[in-house]
Amino acid sequence: MKYLTDEKLTIVGAAGMIGSNMAQIALTQGLTPNICLYDVYEPGLRGVAHEINHCAFDGANVSWTTDPEEAFTGAKYILSSGGAPRKEGMTREDLLRGNCKIAEEFGKNVRKYCPDVKHVVIIFNPADLTGLVVLLHSGIRPECVSTLAALDSTRFQEAIAATVHVPQYKVTDAHTYGGHGEVMAVFGSHVRVDGRPLSEFNISPEQWEEIKRQTVQGGSNIIKLRGRSSFQSPAHHSVRMIAAAMGGDPFTLPAGRYLNSCGYEHVMMAMPTVIDSKGVHFTCPVGTKAENEALHASYEHLCEMRDEIIELGIIPEIKDWHKLNPNL
Amino acid sequence: MKYLTDEKLTIVGAAGMIGSNMAQIALTQGLTPNICLYDVYEPGLRGVAHEINHCAFDGANVSWTTDPEEAFTGAKYILSSGGAPRKEGMTREDLLRGNCKIAEEFGKNVRKYCPDVKHVVIIFNPADLTGLVVLLHSGIRPECVSTLAALDSTRFQEAIAATVHVPQYKVTDAHTYGGHGEVMAVFGSHVRVDGRPLSEFNISPEQWEEIKRQTVQGGSNIIKLRGRSSFQSPAHHSVRMIAAAMGGDPFTLPAGRYLNSCGYEHVMMAMPTVIDSKGVHFTCPVGTKAENEALHASYEHLCEMRDEIIELGIIPEIKDWHKLNPNL
Numbered sequence: 001m002k003y004l005t006d007e008k009l010t011i012v013g014a015a016g017m018i019g020s021n022m023a024q025i026a027l028t029q030g031l032t033p034n035i036c037l038y039d040v041y042e043p044g045l046r047g048v049a050h051e052i053n054h055c056a057f058d059g060a061n062v063s064w065t066t067d068p069e070e071a072f073t074g075a076k077y078i079l080s081s082g083g084a085p086r087k088e089g090m091t092r093e094d095l096l097r098g099n100c101k102i103a104e105e106f107g108k109n110v111r112k113y114c115p116d117v118k119h120v121v122i123i124f125n126p127a128d129l130t131g132l133v134v135l136l137h138s139g140i141r142p143e144c145v146s147t148l149a150a151l152d153s154t155r156f157q158e159a160i161a162a163t164v165h166v167p168q169y170k171v172t173d174a175h176t177y178g179g180h181g182e183v184m185a186v187f188g189s190h191v192r193v194d195g196r197p198l199s200e201f202n203i204s205p206e207q208w209e210e211i212k213r214q215t216v217q218g219g220s221n222i223i224k225l226r227g228r229s230s231f232q233s234p235a236h237h238s239v240r241m242i243a244a245a246m247g248g249d250p251f252t253l254p255a256g257r258y259l260n261s262c263g264y265e266h267v268m269m270a271m272p273t274v275i276d277s278k279g280v281h282f283t284c285p286v287g288t289k290a291e292n293e294a295l296h297a298s299y300e301h302l303c304e305m306r307d308e309i310i311e312l313g314i315i316p317e318i319k320d321w322h323k324l325n326p327n328l
Numbered sequence: 329m330k331y332l333t334d335e336k337l338t339i340v341g342a343a344g345m346i347g348s349n350m351a352q353i354a355l356t357q358g359l360t361p362n363i364c365l366y367d368v369y370e371p372g373l374r375g376v377a378h379e380i381n382h383c384a385f386d387g388a389n390v391s392w393t394t395d396p397e398e399a400f401t402g403a404k405y406i407l408s409s410g411g412a413p414r415k416e417g418m419t420r421e422d423l424l425r426g427n428c429k430i431a432e433e434f435g436k437n438v439r440k441y442c443p444d445v446k447h448v449v450i451i452f453n454p455a456d457l458t459g460l461v462v463l464l465h466s467g468i469r470p471e472c473v474s475t476l477a478a479l480d481s482t483r484f485q486e487a488i489a490a491t492v493h494v495p496q497y498k499v500t501d502a503h504t505y506g507g508h509g510e511v512m513a514v515f516g517s518h519v520r521v522d523g524r525p526l527s528e529f530n531i532s533p534e535q536w537e538e539i540k541r542q543t544v545q546g547g548s549n550i551i552k553l554r555g556r557s558s559f560q561s562p563a564h565h566s567v568r569m570i571a572a573a574m575g576g577d578p579f580t581l582p583a584g585r586y587l588n589s590c591g592y593e594h595v596m597m598a599m600p601t602v603i604d605s606k607g608v609h610f611t612c613p614v615g616t617k618a619e620n621e622a623l624h625a626s627y628e629h630l631c632e633m634r635d636e637i638i639e640l641g642i643i644p645e646i647k648d649w650h651k652l653n654p655n656l
Contacts, residue, residue, distance in 0.1 A: 021352075024560050028356055047553030054546065054561035056482040056581075059497050154384040169387050218382065225375030232352050233382035253384075 001058040003030045004246045010036045010075040013082025015044030021235035022079050027057040037064040038071035072113035077242050083124025100314045103130040107137025119245035121238045123148035127180050132268045141327045143279030147256030149270035150237040152176040155218030159211040164201050170194045175254050177270050178298025185295035186212050189288050244275040251275040266318050267302045329386040331358045332574045338364045338403040341410025343372030349563035350407050355385040365392040366399035400441035405570050411452025428642045431458035435465025447573035449566045451476035455508050460596045469655045471607030475584030477598035478565040480504040483546030487539040492529050498522045503582050505598045506626025513623035514540050517616045572603040579603040594646050595630045
């Protein structure tokens, strides 16, 4: 079996549904034989390691550990799904504090054990903030950290395809930008259906609102239907993102990354991006007036959330960021 | 994206953990763009279809249905994980009756809607019996039906590798034959470690018993560790089995199939097999005296189970099998 690289890929949160799927898909797609599964929950982690061993991937060298030093040392690529879900009685702020604390520890582990990591993909929510916290505390370059945002775009693509009755893959350039929460900017003006502009398809305002609703609610809809959060599609895209960083096919769906131009600064959010072996790059989005306003509103919302975690003392004030990460 | 074929693959039990993993892996590996997801549980099925759509596989044409006519019509390949799990208060016989009844309906759907199906992989337990029931009621040729058995062999491989401290892939020809239940035959005499016979590794009788215990208990161990049955590794192997039948890499781990020679008749069980575009073929196993005796004991056990479902009226007496399936 041929692998893209033999460098070490560490999967953080590997005992969970997303992390275990990441491990399976990464080996199925031949990313690297050297995969380290890391989680704090040992029994589940051992169970996942057995499952992966029972797949018997040719040439694979799968290890598992509950020790962060072992997990992060030598890691050149990291996929992280390792956040905590919201539990009963927790406020939104509790969840925010909890997952940002996990992100801080994660970033510090990168700084301590693998400061020369080539790419890190963060997918635990709120990913726009946890990604920022990781970037700050790890000290690595902004193009080395991306966050999962592609699902909003593929949900948008799915909703358009269902509305105009074509196979989903015939809908192209259906992208959303900005935050990965409920305040995102849905960019319809570039969408093509089988090569034709979406505007030729006479979508009514009601249909358009429904498409946007399905895009934003795609994740909660899965929870209702399956009784669990989506785990296959986030694992799928994050593995493709890290494969692109390893030199595989470039990843061209939107990813979240740190911004310092286009009028958007000091946040992580989804933009028109490409991930390749040099990391995650972005260009400024070109949209209609309404799209640009929606993107600005999403940016403002992210700035408010960022300021909230500054006030909570989770990250320092912006003027001091360069002390934590001189690349910012 | 390049697919192995564009013929229709139907996944039965697609709302479940194994079935949904099958769908993801089949598209990840590029088996066919035309995949039909079938299950009786509509909400879960819709949720899985959304997850797969959100992966946005290039060129994919994924449909879902709760209607067996729609699911089976035109299917050239079928993967089935669609059994019922044992619930509280159910006896073993209840489970046997229940899953054999599901297998009977499955076989009848094949006969009615897709009698020219090219290959069917059955993985719901007891697979040696459900596979036999499907074969009888479908009326298709024996080489067109295989059952999942490979996990016993990869668990055997894993246990040997852990004992002699080598990467798992360096252990070759670690196979088990016979039934997929607790009475299986573990064939150690062909095993090689990094090209050397296992006999050179001085495994103690206690270590050997522990290897066999881990092989047989590999599945229940995962339930203890993960709190759920294994689902990634069964999906992985069954997708590789059907890929082989589509003309992909031949599948050379043991599979269960219907036997009518080598001294083993009128059962389905694992043998040295190869699955390729012509179906599943077997050769008679060559073992030590102890291995052959273990295989015969496993066969006897399967014959008893087969006779039990004959007595329960689930399948007819052997002398009447040819009336149901003239290929037997």
